[in-house]
Amino acid sequence: MYTISKETDSIVLICRDCSHTERVNSFDERLGSSRTQAARAMQDHSREKHGVGSVLKSIPKSLLSHGAVVTSQTNNLTGK
Numbered sequence: 001m002y003t004i005s006k007e008t009d010s011i012v013l014i015c016r017d018c019s020h021t022e023r024v025n026s027f028d029e030r031l032g033s034s035r036t037q038a039a040r041a042m043q044d045h046s047r048e049k050h051g052v053g054s055v056l057k058s059i060p061k062s063l064l065s066h067g068a069v070v071t072s073q074t075n076n077l078t079g080k
């Protein structure tokens, strides 16, 4: 989704799918952890521009149940 780059004066989140960046320093600490805000902003960007945020979150559960269901269904179908 993104990589984290440490620069001399700030931490920068860099999108892996385009050149979009979020600078941790550009977020206001008074509103909460600026690093968390930057991560959230990058997640929003990924979801809006690349459609990955919501998908990534649901992958662990859906992959497990989905894969199991698909596999057993396939086995049943071929078995019969």
Ligand SMILES: [Zn+2]
Residues within 6 Å of the ligand: 015, 016, 017, 018, 019, 020, 045, 046, 049, 050
């Ligand atoms: Zn991007």
